[in-house]
Amino acid sequence: MIELLKTSTFRLALAYFGLFAASVVAGLALIYWQTVVYADQQTDETIDAEITGLAEQYRQRGLTGLIEVIADRSDPERGSVMLYLLTDAQQRPLAGNLTKWPDVTVDPDGWMRFRLDASRPGEPRHVAQATSFLLAGGYQLLVGRDLSERSQFTHRIVMALGWSGALTVLLGLVSGLVLSRRVLARIETINRASDKVMAGEFGRRIPVRGTGDEFDRLATNLNAMLDRIERLMEGIRQVSDNIAHDLRTPLGRLRSRLEMALREQPDQQGPHHGALVAAIDDADQLLQTFAALLQIAEAEAGTIRTDMSLVDLPSLLGGLVDFYEPVAEEKSITLSADLPRGPAEIRGNRHLLSRAFSNLIENALKYTPEGGHATVSLEINGARAKVIVADDGPGVPEEARDRVFDRFVRLEASRTSEGKGLGLSLVRAVARLHGGTVQLTDNLERPETPGLKAIIELPLASAAPPALRKSGMAPANTAVLDTVAAAK
């Protein structure tokens, strides 16, 4: 709901609603003005007309005639809303339907406003408006009107206006919400699909409803763009894979020629011995780079599926730590393992996993200064295993943490040391192949050399990695399931 209030559609709807409400209020104000003010004017005019009539009677028939007319007009039988009172100079009533002269001051326009006593018990006291005249001989004449009917009318008008105003606000809000929710739902569909694409499901497309509206057009355009991106990516991948693959043969031949030439050098003492050895080394470096590229491509394409088996992480990691421990000791680095006792199995490819973890351990050993620490630990959290390789090295600045997983990306600081910038690419490809993720963070709270913590999260064997759920590998899958059943 809060999310909904933050959306631009809702804000747009709200702005329209504000404009709409303002115009409704203006319209209602006009209606109020036209009816209530007109009714007030009518009252004034009625009283004026009455006075004109009575003045005429007085002129023609004198006081007696006036009294008669007043008595006649104020007869309760007639049910008139007009008020009359004729008094002598001492304000003693002579005729009319008011019992006494009202005890109020006269406003500058000559009007008196006062309350009438309730004619029936329980009825609210009526409001009245009147004006008075002084006749010859000190006689005073009051002519007025009971306003209760009119105030009821005003009340009804105000009520009606109020209700219609409230209804307008309610309808406006509801339609704003409904509208923004509908628009939001369509946009959410697009967002969800593009999130999936960004998460690596490059084949994912935004659903098109076929209504041909602006959202459909947007979806169609985005889909066309995704098609193009996918084609370009596929092209780049194929080109680099083909280069790696096609260059390996001639490079291998080059290596064999060099090796044969080297073997013909008598007793490793020939004139070109050093150059040949160096050239073979260079060729090996290139071959290793191509091999690493191909392996990453293979892992990314998810083609390594048949050799998935149950791999016990604690023993795999313990073995690797034991393997690298002497190298750490040579550099005076403490390499330690913090692994849970007992098995923690994931379904995966042992060789690829060893390779990925060894890349991380080698990185840690490479960047940890002499006398520093590197740790390999495993945490089990529900259905997920977290492999953490931590060091005290210079770390990776936050803004570069995504980038270092790309092929051939090396940070300036590490340019001087060996490496091709493919290690972390393989780590990520292997993690993804196993339905996991990899993430880098600071290891220590130290500004200068925060160290690095590489965290690989992998689903434990109870939750099958997505690579295994895909179709087209039923035989291998069945075999794996049999193994699981046997293990239980």
Add this chain to the structure above:
Amino acid sequence: MKLLVVEDDREAAAFLIKGLRESGFTVDHAADGTQGLVMATGGTYDAMVVDRMLPGVDGLAIVAALRAGEDQTPVLILSALDAVDDRVRGLKAGGDDYLTKPYAFSELLARLEALTRRRSAPQATTRLRVGELEIDLLARSVTRRGREIDLLPREFRLLEVLARHAGHVVTRTMLLEQVWDYHFDPQTNVIDVHVSRLRQKIDKGFPKPMLHTVRGAGYCLKSGD
């Protein structure tokens, strides 16, 4: 020693055969799968080097045909396919070792020599003896000239592999595969470090070194006699 090389790439075959002949082997060559199958099943060889991808009959099919005929001639499979799956498939089909192209000739030679030795040396032994060195595989103890040498488990496994190939070159990759069962190239000199630790323990204090580094190839444990 008589070898059969089944390889369709003419240039690669020429290098390989030349190198093998120079190393003292007698070599026959088959240039496609069909010819390879005929020669492999018809002749007697001490070992074979078979390329995996061949015109005609596939390399793995040749190996499978040999094994189906109860022929246990050691076979080294060569392949341009580097995927871990391919290695598994190659070994399952009956190959004894698997080498990815392009390879170092010294690597191939070391592996081929190990394969030809394998048949003569029985595996089910409990004691290994290399010159002054005696290794008890059951008690997992090592003595040199009767003096007990204290080894870590990983050092013991390393020595065992070197001792099984005593007198011959064992490459770093062979050690990586046979001692640790790892199939990747470490970017550090980790194998050298392990070997130098082992050397410290078995050679220090003795007049003659037994564990030698063979430049450009690997390591060799020699009796020193």
